[in-house]
Amino acid sequence: GQNIDQPTEMTATEGAIVQINCTYQTSGFNGLFWYQQHAGEAPTFLSYNVLDGLEEKGRFSSFLSRSKGYSYLLLKELQMKDSASYLCAVRERAGSYQLTFGKGTKLSVIP
Amino acid sequence: ETGVTQSPTHLIKTRGQQVTLRCSSQSGHNTVSWYQQALGQGPQFIFQYYREEENGRGNFPPRFSGLQFPNYSSELNVNALELDDSALYLCASSTGGFDGYTFGSGTRLTVV
Numbered sequence: 001g002q003n004i005d006q007p008t009e010m011t012a013t014e015g016a017i018v019q020i021n022c023t024y025q026t027s028g029f030n031g032l033f034w035y036q037q038h039a040g041e042a043p044t045f046l047s048y049n050v051l052d053g054l055e056e057k058g059r060f061s062s063f064l065s066r067s068k069g070y071s072y073l074l075l076k077e078l079q080m081k082d083s084a085s086y087l088c089a090v091r092e093r094a095g096s097y098q099l100t101f102g103k104g105t106k107l108s109v110i111p
Numbered sequence: 112e113t114g115v116t117q118s119p120t121h122l123i124k125t126r127g128q129q130v131t132l133r134c135s136s137q138s139g140h141n142t143v144s145w146y147q148q149a150l151g152q153g154p155q156f157i158f159q160y161y162r163e164e165e166n167g168r169g170n171f172p173p174r175f176s177g178l179q180f181p182n183y184s185s186e187l188n189v190n191a192l193e194l195d196d197s198a199l200y201l202c203a204s205s206t207g208g209f210d211g212y213t214f215g216s217g218t219r220l221t222v223v
Contacts, residue, residue, distance in 0.1 A: 004153075035214075042115075042201065042214040043154070087153050097142055097205055097212065098167050101153030 002026050004102035006088050011108045012078055020073045020105045022088035030094045034062050034073045035087040037104065043087055046073070075107075083109045115140075115215035117202050123221045124192050132187045132218045134202030143185045144212065145177060148199040160185060189220075197222045 003025040012018040024032070031050040035043035049055055049064035049071060061074040075082055085106050089099040116135040124130050136143050142161045146154035156169035160179035174190040183204070189196060199219050203212035 040216075042216045044214070045212070089153070096167055097144055097159055097203075098156045098169065099154075099212075100156070101146075103151070103153045 002090075002092075002100050004088055004090060004100060006086075006102040006105045008103070009106045009108070011110060012075075014078055014080060014109055014111050016078050017074065017076050018078060018107065020075070020086050020088075020107065022071045022073070022102060024069050024071070024088070024090050024102075026090050026092050026100060028092035029066060029090060030096075031091045032062075032064055032071050033089040033091070033099060034060075034071075035089065037085045037087060039084075046086075078109050080109050080111070083107060115202055115204050115213050117200075117215035117218050119218060120216070121219045121221075123223060126192055126194060126222055128192050129188065129190045130192060130220065132189075132200050132202075132220070134185045134187070134204075134215055136183045136185065136202075136204035137213050140204035140206050140213070141183055142205045143179055143183065144203045144205075145185075145187045146201040146203065147171075147196075148201055148217070150198070154201055157187065192222045194222050196220065 006022045034046040037043040047062035054063045059076045064071045085104040087104045088102040118133045144159040145157040148154040157171050159167040163179045176188045179185040199217045201217045202215045205212045
């Protein structure tokens with residue numbers, strides 16, 4: 001079956017670094033996505049990993065280990081505006097745009 | 112035109128009724144998908160359309176149906192509404208690239 005796990009909630013301090021983990025068990029794998037979703041708004045694309053390793057994009061980095069079924073999103077120099085839900089999603093088949101999402105991690109950034 | 116636009120933003124319906132939700136895709140996007148997001152959950156895939164044909168469906172009953180039009184706008188229709196259908200419905204479109212979808216802001220449906 002399909003299973004994508006991530007912590008429900010996390011709290012971190014402004015200016016700090018936070019790592020949000022995601023583990024997945026899916027019937028296929030063709031890429032892992034991270035999205036940010038502010039309350040009441042659309043998810044916005046943050047990163048995409050299909051090969052093992054680290055992808056860096058400004059303050060945000062995402063890591064993937066396919067053999068471990070594991071990814072993390074790293075947020076550096078946290079800002080108050082980073083308070084949001086972070087969604088991990090797996091695409092199981094090449095050529096498909098069906099994503100299987102985790103339940104999301106609600107991140108609260110405090111002063 | 113940029114962005115994905117959904118209408119209406121909020122909707123209240125009675126159990127047993129039918130509802131149509133609309134999505135205007137970003138220019139050049141020929142693939143559209145619909146997702147249901149219950150409160151506190153991640154989005155769940157309903158179905159996907161490519162060039163007006165359904166080419167993927169999640170674990171949703173047939174009373175969830177859709178259409179994609181030649182201008183790549185689309186509709187999600189839900190018949191015989193149930194209380195559990197209350198959720199945020201998200202439309203997402205793509206050019207077909209690997210960099211994920213562009214999501215609309217969603218329609219918040221409440222079934223009473």
